[in-house]
Structure formats: C-alpha cells, structure tokens
Amino acid sequence: SQQGEEDPQALSIQEGENATMNCSYKTSINNLQWYRQNSGRGLVHLILIRSNEREKHSGRLRVTLDTSKKSSSLLITASRAADTASYFCATALNSGNTPLVFGKGTRLSVIA
C-alpha cells in the first residue's frame, strides 16, 4: 500500500521562485525522508526529519513535519534550473531495518 502521497504530481515554476511540495502519510512514523531523482538516475537522499522534529533546514531546503496531520512539506527556495527533478517522500515506520515506503513523487520543472 502507498504510505506517502506527494502533492502536486507536477509543478512548473520560474527560476528564482520557491517550490513547495507536500507529502501525506497514513500511519505513525519514526522519520520521514525526502529524495530527489534526476532523469535517468537513481534517487538521492536530501534530508531526514524525525518524528519529534517539526522543521529542518539544509541549504536551500526547508522541511516541515506535522505529525498530527500526518503531513510534511519540502520547500526549495530560490529555485534553479538544476533543481528540475522528481522529488519523493519516504517514511520509515520504525527505527529498524523495515523498508522505507516511497510515494509516487512530484515532478518539478524549473524554467530558466
């Protein structure tokens, strides 16, 4: 079953604008992670936020987590053409080695 669902499915913005992608999930989690996939490549880990955290930053990335609403958002500020990619959220249900559950992704296009 699909745990994480990203929204929107596709997003097109101008270079310099901010991009916001959302992820909703269904069950309690240990942590939530965001990954990026460039066309023809494997997924790359971007950032992890734990269930007891509400916000996290990494460079131009800002992730929020609302466990009461079972949702997370990924904000990319001052977007660049190189940010064009698909972005996936993945949930870890516990702290062990059970698999991450990936959503279907948001396809972001940044137009120069």
Add this chain to the structure above:
Amino acid sequence: DAGVIQSPRHEVTEMGQEVTLRCKPISGHNSLFWYRQTMMRGLELLIYFNNNVPIDDSGMPEDRFSAKMPNASFSTLKIQPSEPRDSAVYFCASRLIAGGADTQYFGPGTRLTVL
C-alpha cells in the same frame, strides 16, 4: 566510495531469455533492496535483505523473478523467462542506519527492455 554499483546499465533482450541484474552495495551497509520503476506503477519494492538474508519478497511479481545475496558485497536479481511487461528500470539500494542517521543509497539503475 564508489557508491552502489549496478550492472549492466542497459539490457536489451528478447522475450523468453534469462536476464541477470547485478548489484554491489556500499561496504558496511547491512540492508539491500531491489526496486522496479515504471511510469505506470512508480517505484515498487521487489525484495529486501538484512545481513544477506531475504526478509520479504512479497513484492516479487511472479515466480519468474528470483534474487540472491550470497555475501555482503553482491546480489543478483534474475528474471527467467523474461517478458515484455518486465521492461522497466531496476534499482538496487543499500541502507545505513547508524548514529541517528538513516540514509538509503541508490545505484544508477539497470534499464531493461524486453522485446
């Protein structure tokens, strides 16, 4: 570190042929995952191993699919016989959970085309 290594990067074969995909995980990672990605179905988990032991293969679509991990540094995914609907990109990933970090590293993928 070279990251997760997969071979071949591209495979074109005819229906009915056997296909073997290979993966070398990152040294020290104790979990290995095989995924399949298509436009229609997205990213699907096929099977995963912890400490070289298969834990859950419920994602393997049919008996035509099999996976092995004979040691900590090598895994194979085999399709026999292959069918056109098996055409997809197959990813291997290894995962490290340590010191509060939890990161999954994906290989570059094998693009399989079955004619």
